[in-house]
Amino acid sequence: MTPQARIRNVAIIAHVDHGKSTLADRLIEICGGLEAREMRSQVLDSMDIERERGITIKAQTVRLAFTAADGETYQINLMDTPGHVDFGYEVSRSLAACEGSILVVDASQGVEAQTLANAYQAIAANHEIVPVINKVDLPAADVERAKQQIEEVIGLGAEDAVLISAKTGLNVPAVLQAVVDRLPAPIGDPAAPLKALLVDSWYDTYLGVVILVRIFEGRIARGLRVRLMATGAVHEIERVGVFTPKPLLVDGLDPGEIGFINAGIKAVAECRIGDTITEERRQAAQALPGFKPSQPVVFCGLFPVDTSEFENLRESLAKLRLNDASFHYEPETSAALGLGYRCGFLGLLHLEIIQERLEREFNLDLIATAPSVIYRIHVRAGSVLELHNPADLPDPSRIERIEEPWIKATILVPDTYLGSVLALCQDKRGAQQELSYVGDRAMVVYRLPLAEVVYDFYDRLKSVSRGYASFDYQMDGYEEGDVVKLSILVNAEPVDALAMIVHRARSEARGRAICVKLKDLIHRQLFKIAIQAAIGGKIIARETVNALRKDVTAKCYGGDITRKRKLLDKQKKGKKRMRAIGNVEIPQEAFLAALKTDDR
Amino acid sequence: MSSSPLGLYVHWPFCQSKCPYCDFNSHVREHIDEARWRTALLAELDHAAADTPDRPVATVFFGGGTPSLMEPATVAAVIERIGIRWGFASDPEITLEANPGSVEAGRFRGYRAAGVNRLSLGVQALDDAALKGLGRGHSAAEAMAAIALAGAIFPRSSFDLIYARPGQTPAAWAEELDRAIAFGTGHLSLYQLTLEPGTQFHMRAERGDLVLPDEDTQAALFEATEERMTAAGFATYEVSNHARPGAASRHNLIYWRSDDHLGVGPGAHGRMTTSVGRRAIARHRAPETWLAAVERDGHGIKDDSLLTSDEAATEALLMGLRLDEGVSAERFLRATGQTLWDVVPADRIEPLEIAGFIARDEASLRATRAGRRVLNAVIAALTG
């Protein structure tokens, strides 16, 4: 057992791509957590999708043994966190399990929007922060500028910042030494009743439902009967272990330690993240503060391309949810798309990742409907309705007003691109809150309607700033909005899956653009097809797909029969991937494209 | 004995050169050991006869490739062997496909003597520039001479033209068609040029070097062709086939009506309705593979299996709706063992009927003129 004085719990936080996972690799190597042959870059990014995209999605914890300058061996519990704004929730949970953070700043980029957001979270969590300036090997590295920004923008002392290259390993041991020297050791009474924070839980093929815990008081060990304080459920601890990063079973965990348990829990849904685990016999008087449950902010419908795959989708969602408690889903029936699910996500990247994982890991072909935010509908009768699906909007006559969610966005951008970024925010109905300078970079704070950000904000921000702007946001309440439901009709039948809520000022342009796009994507058929956009019963745009003029095989004799039959069968299979609205076949791409339509 | 006719197809897979639009099982070889090929064809006929019901053959079709590159003696031997193995129904139709080159024309009398009584000429165009564009080895003059010669030698003849060629205007086609009709030939096959995957034309079109008339022009050409032929006394009895009264190809009608047919030679297909279902026979496509198989096993069969009832029904519709007479419920039942109206329920037919693409009575289902122009889409809608 490691004495508390020689335990350090630390989270690595940074902006996207500033090198957190690479630094974790080096730290694991230095402490001999893995043999050289077991090592690969960003070894903690274990999901295929993380490796391919080169980003961390899920926070990972490793226990390392570090021999410090004083000759003592310290137990370092290291948590690598994701940098992307959608996964801020992962960061906040990791912070709650640690006493301090390593704040990594890319020397060539300086402080970016998520550097700020994550640093503020760490400060709010009372963390001791070790600033680390990374990538000093790069020719574009500007250590002085990075230091200055840490001091001016974040307000942290940077004179003791550790200068490293996580890539080459330069000076990396100094990071561990700084953690040992500057971070406080955890404190907690081993004799008190158990008080452990349920930090995370997921499903592992080998280990089953794994629960990640941080012990604050008492001791957890095999055979102990524990109670989950929020749900009241009682379970017996079957296994206790730590990740080195390989799973390693241990006898128990003491105050200050982080590790995992298995406790005969079959479904991840049974463990509420942020809950406090105590003993069945000796209950802790008070639960830990825990954390707010994650709230999905973006919703979309997911439907199998092939309707017969619905069962597969249902099972896959359930399995995926075991690994990611932050996405939500509920059954949805669409006249156009059939049976599917309305799913809630932490943001657009999260949406994209879940969709991609469903397609790859579970072999599904999906149609996703346009992402929508949650509108609050104040109905005349006096009640308030949370609208997750535009198709469910009540009749306008019953609506008193509609409120839409707003965000507070922080954008850091080089001065040269400031003008275009401001124009973009303005175009997105934003209201400027602050504008300040950090060297040659501007920091703007804007309030924006979330719906506008969900639409194409990221892409446009990237293009107007040539990729130099960084962006972070927080939810910032609801406000009344002049929004309308835009319906798309095909041969006079409304297509529910194409309905969307848009700001009145944009509705006509959007409607026209979607009609034009659909006209391109819907191929000629036996009958003429009318594509219309409507707002509250009024048609605002119309396009026509003319009927097929000629489609007949010129020669078909004895030797052609087999081939022509197979061709027809193949076509029929392709048709399964289409959706029929009345007698019109709409290809899957039409649903996708409609939501990517540019209305400028 | 069944009342339906039995047709026999014989495939000759060789050509002098490969046409740039052609995706047929046709190959250019420097040397062909014709005696060896003749022996193999005869062997495969023997094998096929032993294995199929004892019924007289109503029609024979020598197709290709270019069957007019065969020695008349080979054609004679094949016809003779068919007579020995199956026997002929009364007044059999025996067609041979011929290219209009002068070499081939020299053999016409020999084919007639061998028993061929119908000649089908691949004329393709009546204009030298167009023939050149199609990569044909013969001139318009040679083609016209061959048409006249065929008319003189064979009791029945036909020729093929390809239209909707790059740059072809409706007026130019109308004029060419009038000249074609003027030969007095009883049967014409008029094909819209199709870009078949894998052909040179297809590649050129993908590169943008070859541009076919647009869909609207193609539709107009298609409709004008039928109108013109009708006015000249021809029935458009199939999508691309036009005949004066009594001149329809009886052999090809066997395919479209889902009657029974056997095929010998590389890549030849056969269909036979048996007591357990519709049998589909396919033979090796590559000439050398087929030849080796026949010499080894006595036949070149690659696949011999029963179609599922769905497959049989699809084929019957796919083929039958090409005919102006449509799919007869009685023939459909005979070929597939299924009731036409069960396979194609009323709710699928009705919208197409209302729109004027399909017509029906108790005995048959057929595509209208408008329906035939978009037949692929109509069939897709009917078969779900």
Ligand SMILES: Nc1nc2c(ncn2[C@@H]2O[C@H](COP(=O)(O)OP(=O)(O)OP(=O)(O)O)[C@@H](O)[C@H]2O)c(=O)[nH]1
């Ligand atoms: N030149 C150089 N490149 C580095 C260094 N550290 C990391 N990188 C590169 O920076 C990129 C991002 O590194 P990661 O470790 O995945 O960054 P991250 O902060 O974990 O990224 P997210 O988890 O997506 O937020 C990779 O291509 C690394 O190879 C460094 O010290 N020098």
Ligand SMILES: C[S@@+](CC[C@H](N)C(=O)[O-])C[C@H]1O[C@@H](n2cnc3c(N)ncnc32)[C@H](O)[C@@H]1O
């Ligand atoms: C078996 S083929 C060829 C017969 C003979 N070898 C010849 O070329 O004259 C029968 C007919 O199909 C037609 N044909 C072949 N390829 C075609 C294409 N790509 N598009 C339209 N018609 C085609 C031609 O009219 C040809 O005469």
Ligand code: SF4
């Ligand atoms: S001659 Fe006929 S079969 Fe031979 S390549 Fe030309 S079109 Fe094809």
Ligand SMILES: [Mg+2]
């Ligand atoms: Mg990472």
